[in-house]
Amino acid sequence: MSEIILGIGDYGASKTPGGRVKTFALGSCVAAILRDPRNGAVGMVHVALPDSSINEAKARQRPGYFADLGLPLLIQEMARLGSPDNGRGLVVKLVGGASIMDHNETFNIGKRNVLALKKHLWAYGLGPLAEDVGGNYSRTVSVFVDSGKVVVNCPGRGEWEV
Amino acid sequence: MTKVVDAEAIRQAIERLPLFSPNALQLLQVIADPDHELEDVIRIVKFDSVLTMRVLKVVNSPVYGLVNEVTSIDRALSYLGERMVVSIAVQDNAGQLLNKPLEGYLGEQGALWRHDLFSAIASREVARYARGDFDLDLAFTGGLLHDIGKSIFSDFWKEVAQDALSQIDEGMVADYLMAEQDLAGLDHTEVGYRMARHWQMPEALQRVILHHHHPAEAPDWVQPLVYAVHLGDIVSMMAGCDTGSDGLQYHLDTGYREFFNLSPNALAEIVLNAQEEFSRARESLTN
Ligand SMILES: [Fe+2]
Ligand SMILES: [Fe+2]
Numbered sequence: 001m002s003e004i005i006l007g008i009g010d011y012g013a014s015k016t017p018g019g020r021v022k023t024f025a026l027g028s029c030v031a032a033i034l035r036d037p038r039n040g041a042v043g044m045v046h047v048a049l050p051d052s053s054i055n056e057a058k059a060r061q062r063p064g065y066f067a068d069l070g071l072p073l074l075i076q077e078m079a080r081l082g083s084p085d086n087g088r089g090l091v092v093k094l095v096g097g098a099s100i101m102d103h104n105e106t107f108n109i110g111k112r113n114v115l116a117l118k119k120h121l122w123a124y125g126l127g128p129l130a131e132d133v134g135g136n137y138s139r140t141v142s143v144f145v146d147s148g149k150v151v152v153n154c155p156g157r158g159e160w161e162v
Numbered sequence: 163m164t165k166v167v168d169a170e171a172i173r174q175a176i177e178r179l180p181l182f183s184p185n186a187l188q189l190l191q192v193i194a195d196p197d198h199e200l201e202d203v204i205r206i207v208k209f210d211s212v213l214t215m216r217v218l219k220v221v222n223s224p225v226y227g228l229v230n231e232v233t234s235i236d237r238a239l240s241y242l243g244e245r246m247v248v249s250i251a252v253q254d255n256a257g258q259l260l261n262k263p264l265e266g267y268l269g270e271q272g273a274l275w276r277h278d279l280f281s282a283i284a285s286r287e288v289a290r291y292a293r294g295d296f297d298l299d300l301a302f303t304g305g306l307l308h309d310i311g312k313s314i315f316s317d318f319w320k321e322v323a324q325d326a327l328s329q330i331d332e333g334m335v336a337d338y339l340m341a342e343q344d345l346a347g348l349d350h351t352e353v354g355y356r357m358a359r360h361w362q363m364p365e366a367l368q369r370v371i372l373h374h375h376h377p378a379e380a381p382d383w384v385q386p387l388v389y390a391v392h393l394g395d396i397v398s399m400m401a402g403c404d405t406g407s408d409g410l411q412y413h414l415d416t417g418y419r420e421f422f423n424l425s426p427n428a429l430a431e432i433v434l435n436a437q438e439e440f441s442r443a444r445e446s447l448t449n
Contacts, residue, residue, distance in 0.1 A: 008401070008437060025402030027410070048401075048437070049430050058434055065434075100396045101337055101413045106426050109400060109433070136410045138402050155268040156327050156407030 006046045009065035013043030013077040014145055022142040026096030028110035030133065032071055032117050033093040033143050033150055034078055041081040042143045045074040049109065050116030067116035075124065087124040093150050093162055094131040095141045110134065132162040166347035167318040175314050182361050185210040186251040193248060193303050194364035203244050207235050216250045223446035245286065245302040249279065249447060252306055259313035266319030267312065269406030274312055279444060280403040282306035284436040285394025291422045292386065301390040304370035308391050311354025311371065312405060322346055330411055338411035339375045351375060378417050386421040393418055397432060
């Protein structure tokens with residue numbers, strides 16, 4: 001099976017039959033997952049922070065780390081597999097963005113990540129069809145080319161579909 | 163229906179733990195002394211041929227990309243910093259414990275070492291934002307040892323752990339630590355504290371281990387340090403570097419504000435820096 005494993009700040013897409021894109025242990029990070037129903041391509045970006053303006057060097061080195069840069073890069077990556085480069089018609093799902101219990105504003109990075117992604121999706125006229133975000137547990141997530149399914153799991157909590 | 167694990171068996175398991183080498187213990191004592199200097203650490207390393215070899219191997223690891231081979235301990239230490247020596251010494255003395263799979267937490271092999279190393283780095287990054295003076299390398303060392311209790315506790319915990327998450331979700335207990343206390347009769351911080359006492363670790367480190375989930379309960383003299391590790395631990399879990407089923411199932415104590423000035427941007431910088439140093443440190447320590 002052709003499998004793309006993403007680390008923090010990575011993005012990738014696939015339309016290879018039998019393939020999938022997967023990322024481990026999102027914590028407060030968020031995976032934005034795209035699917036093009038026309039050609040079956042799927043893609044994902046593993047975003048750690050909402051805004052790249054806090055560190056320009058890192059933004060150049062690892063743009064996928066940030067919601068504002070990571071999403072456009074993923075849409076480009078989908079375009080290389082044949083989707084429109086303005087993102088039109090892509091189906092979006094969001095997973096992750098967990099937090100510690102009793103967090104305050106400073107420690108609410110998960111929520112800020114989700115909001116930032118939504119804002120940038122909106123600029124493309126896109127919005128999440130489904131999301132599994134928040135809570136106090138870290139998610140591992142895969143998206144499968146053949147079925148288009150998005151499957152989440154978490155140690156001790158089992159596995160479910162989004 | 164409370165099933166309590168056998169406290170006596172845990173006591174015996176701790177009793178049986180091999181001691182830290184005198185050199186490693188001395189290193190921890192020096193680190194815990196706020197007046198120490200790099201020279202003191204250099205002296206300890208020079209006295210220990212195994213540690214010397216390991217330190218030179220780490221500094222010459224390809225991940226640091228140094229053009230000329232480093233052959234002197236003085237240069238190695240000024241490049242790596244005291245914290246990498248501490249990591250090597252802890253890995254040499256407690257590596258087996260830190261690399262065990264954590265069955266009770268459904269944590270795979272190496273998860274505890276990764277979590278502790280990430281927490282160490284993040285605790286040190288947090289400490290940079292202290293309102294007062296702060297010993298950064300001590301924050302690192304505390305982070306590195308804070309969850310050591312899970313290595314022993316996990317084997318006992320696995321017998322009773324099944325209900326922990328549902329208890330938390332149903333609001334029967336406040337967090338994972340309370341679930342441990344409720345279901346097992348004790349928790350990983352107590353077990354770690356007893357391990358640290360068995361090893362005769364400096365008191366500041368014992369306190370970090372015991373209080374890292376409830377820093378307000380630590381004595382005043384060590385509270386800033388305990389809060390640094392409390393936050394480093396949380397940053398590590400937020401970064402997805404947890405030990406398994408207990409990830410993020412703990413509370414933030416916002417009392418940290420008294421000691422640290424953390425804006426959302428500061429926290430983002432902490433996450434970035436910690437992530438970056440973690441991948442380097444992890445690679446250099448593995449090679
Ligand atoms: Fe802990
Ligand atoms: Fe921890």
